[in-house]
Amino acid sequence: MGAVFDCTRLLEETVREHRKFAERGQVASYIPELKKADPKMAGVALMTPRGLFEAGDTDVYFTLQSISKVLSLLVALEQRGIESVFAKVGSEPTGDSFNSIVKLETSEQKPLNPMINAGAIAVCSLIPGASVDERFSHIADLLERILGRPIDIDESVYKSEAETGHRNRALAYFLKDINGLEGDVGEVLDLYFRQCSILVNCADLARIGMFLAAKGIGEAGFPIVSANAVRLVSTFMVTCGMYNGSGEFAIQVGIPAKSGVSGGILGVVPGQYGVATFGPALDRKGNSVVGISMLRRLSEVLDFSIF
Amino acid sequence: MGAVFDCTRLLEETVREHRKFAERGQVASYIPELKKADPKMAGVALMTPRGLFEAGDTDVYFTLQSISKVLSLLVALEQRGIESVFAKVGSEPTGDSFNSIVKLETSEQKPLNPMINAGAIAVCSLIPGASVDERFSHIADLLERILGRPIDIDESVYKSEAETGHRNRALAYFLKDINGLEGDVGEVLDLYFRQCSILVNCADLARIGMFLAAKGIGEAGFPIVSANAVRLVSTFMVTCGMYNGSGEFAIQVGIPAKSGVSGGILGVVPGQYGVATFGPALDRKGNSVVGISMLRRLSEVLDFSIF
Amino acid sequence: MGAVFDCTRLLEETVREHRKFAERGQVASYIPELKKADPKMAGVALMTPRGLFEAGDTDVYFTLQSISKVLSLLVALEQRGIESVFAKVGSEPTGDSFNSIVKLETSEQKPLNPMINAGAIAVCSLIPGASVDERFSHIADLLERILGRPIDIDESVYKSEAETGHRNRALAYFLKDINGLEGDVGEVLDLYFRQCSILVNCADLARIGMFLAAKGIGEAGFPIVSANAVRLVSTFMVTCGMYNGSGEFAIQVGIPAKSGVSGGILGVVPGQYGVATFGPALDRKGNSVVGISMLRRLSEVLDFSIF
């Protein structure tokens, strides 16, 4: 990577050239609140040891959605241990969509991995706490330590999801039926909807990416989570982080990444830097069209791929 | 069919010879209350224009469970019309088990038929009423008119199902997500669990069978529901009434029938009589082992089959 | 049923009113030879103890296709016995399409029933004979005895299927892999393609229907196959004869029937008469649009339904 001004210019050019691809996708419609997003928005940020570089709509706040699965998985791994987690979720990628229920019935009767909705709900059920507030504080604390600022949730998105998340409720009750969800279904879903509603911007995502690239070391230079948990989560981000588009993303971009249906993508260039994009128009697999397009470009220029 | 004493003797012999097959099955375990049933019980009843014949444990009350699907489908057809019903459920049999969720995702996005759980829950959502009580009264009224007596529900089975019916909740929320369930999910499930908990005995089931055999004419000689609704329901009982054992049952017994996981089977010999069996030990498809065995025997002797 | 001239007039009116519905369907395209059929053709025939009544394109010859499954199942049941047959095929209807392979892998590892392609191929493998010619002669003999005339196959359809029947080959090899097909895969498929290519017209199908309605008694008054085999086959025709449209057909028409993708439908009104239709335009489940439409009409007028 070249000098400072080069990097910013690269990001600006990237946003300028790729913003138009938004028209190939559609803003998420299944959570009513998400429909309000402007599909034309596009932002990109790079967090490096030398500092933050950004371009485009990087000051816009959006909800984490599925990107939160990375955080709760880290919490569950740290608080409950690897064995407890893998007693409830598998570690295999799947060709099915992120909210599919089929494999729960036909397969091994546990979610194939922690990055699909069913798996993430199972992981949420493992986060300890006497109340939803207490459970949520583990996730919030982790994120606040990474970002170095207090975090908040988008109340209207949270309510919207809680009211309309029928598919997620179906997944949770199915898990309960097959002994795949600890505790109360309503509480676990509440926790899941809250973590999905955490507000971040593109720069925040790049900071999370840098934290993972540094194997769990925070900006202050101290470890926040264990390197082993980070390695596990990074591996899942490669094999299943982009839903059932993970295989193609591995080929085209080649880094651990996690997308959310609000349009964010969190990327990790191991040992080097964090990279993040924002663009609310999604392809039919649920990944940001502009985001993937920009990351492909950056991967070519900056030689991202770990493969 | 021969003289009165012959019929009773046939039924008594049938119970005596077939009761032992209970050991080939198991009492339903997924609703905790149902586990308490004595697997050795066996009863059979025949309701004919000449009166009721019965043998074995015919005075034991048990809950309708899936047999209630016949009643709510009749109510929905009468109150909402054929088109409204078939907008929400299909009319095809399925090779999948009664509580399967797979086809909701992979197939036409509505339950394949009203005899599987997902379809029956969708049908319940169509029964009109400002409250669950009002909705339930339609089903109760129909059954009370058929039986000529007030009916009741088993409160402990009802509570047991409401607490543990996670799979049915999963089905209901999935339906809600695909726009397949009208109104409030909790209310619809409450109605479904109530109808499943209605108490009957073997003789009651035989009376329901006679009512269907008479194309909807009650014992007093007046029509209670339309002949067309009865024909539709009878057809479903042939193609899907015995879950994914319906095809084999059609071959071996050959009459419209509906089983429930508490061990009852409601049978219809069109234009002739109603026949019912009771025996709580189930095969792995959820049908009474002793019941099917007795009905096969009776079908041979009395030449039941409509085929 | 009224006087002779009434019946013919009813059939003529039926053809006249329903022929136009052909435009709602499409001629089968997956066997190249079948594409040549004129979608506007429509014919109907009724074979009764009083003789044959017919209207429309009843002199047009077409290939049996799936209707041949009825004949080979009768042969297999008579020659090999019920147990041998059901060791290789199940007896349950399915919500999947006629050429689906999914359930072979996910389900009980045998075809769900003998009316889907996989099941019919398994049944063909059971027909005895030292050569394909010898095996085929059993099927041909049965049909010749029913029709009282020599039969023939359409060589170009036969060749067309043999060359392009890749899906059927896939099904056959899958069966071989799960030990569900006796003997040589190529020979069994050859037999299957030959039986599918047998030439009949609408009147022939009505004669087959009458033979089944008479429980296996031929026109000469002597039994050709056992009543029990006919009852079994008739039951399958109700639960699975119209592919994954069987449930709807049971509701709308209500008789044992078997359709073929060349446009024929063979119907049985048990104890009364045979009924057959022809119309090459198919709905998306593979059943003749005009055929089903005419049978619905006739079922209303002549009160066909066995339910």
Added chain:
Amino acid sequence: MGAVFDCTRLLEETVREHRKFAERGQVASYIPELKKADPKMAGVALMTPRGLFEAGDTDVYFTLQSISKVLSLLVALEQRGIESVFAKVGSEPTGDSFNSIVKLETSEQKPLNPMINAGAIAVCSLIPGASVDERFSHIADLLERILGRPIDIDESVYKSEAETGHRNRALAYFLKDINGLEGDVGEVLDLYFRQCSILVNCADLARIGMFLAAKGIGEAGFPIVSANAVRLVSTFMVTCGMYNGSGEFAIQVGIPAKSGVSGGILGVVPGQYGVATFGPALDRKGNSVVGISMLRRLSEVLDFSIF
């Protein structure tokens, strides 16, 4: 990695400690010839710029089986181009087993990726040539250039597969039916069975691994295939190389790898070296039990993981 003697000792210890885990698996049984392998065999080899290190049964020859998919994919990518290849196969991992046919019907109607059997057969169909011999020579040539020696196939394994490979025939005909296989089905399968029957030993696999680790540069220092094709194939090896055990392998070992049912595993430590194991006892997903166990150990000691 330490001095030469250390490496050999590490490999020897690894074989000694892990050989016993063979008892947790079973030798592949679906190809009759493979059943003859001794489950107790265990070998490991490391090919580095400094030379080859090996321990255990590394002189035993076995057939490539699925490891050959790596070679034919390289040939197809080089000869036909990326677009032609991805027109016939997808790039997504799958939770289904390597010989599953389900997704071909329910999903996007092309194999999910080139590492499952269906995908590899589709890839074989893309390898150009006027005859099977000519097509096969492309694969053989590539391998001979990598290994620097003439290669051979195991005729009895080849014949055994050709005679009993019914499931692969089913997959191939299904592909043909959905327009997913170019040319003649029999020829393509012949090619597939031949590539599966190529004989190698553990050291050979380590050499292939080194060749991939060096991004396509052969031992003589010249490029044999393009770096981009190697990157693509390496990515597939991570996301789908170990069948539906790829996700767990990524977590536990963390390198591009490809297993075969004869017991070999080909591993790549990008930019560093090739690593290979041999052990015929397989887990239920089809991967060598001893091989995975040894690779986990080596990954811990040598810090293999790319994540």
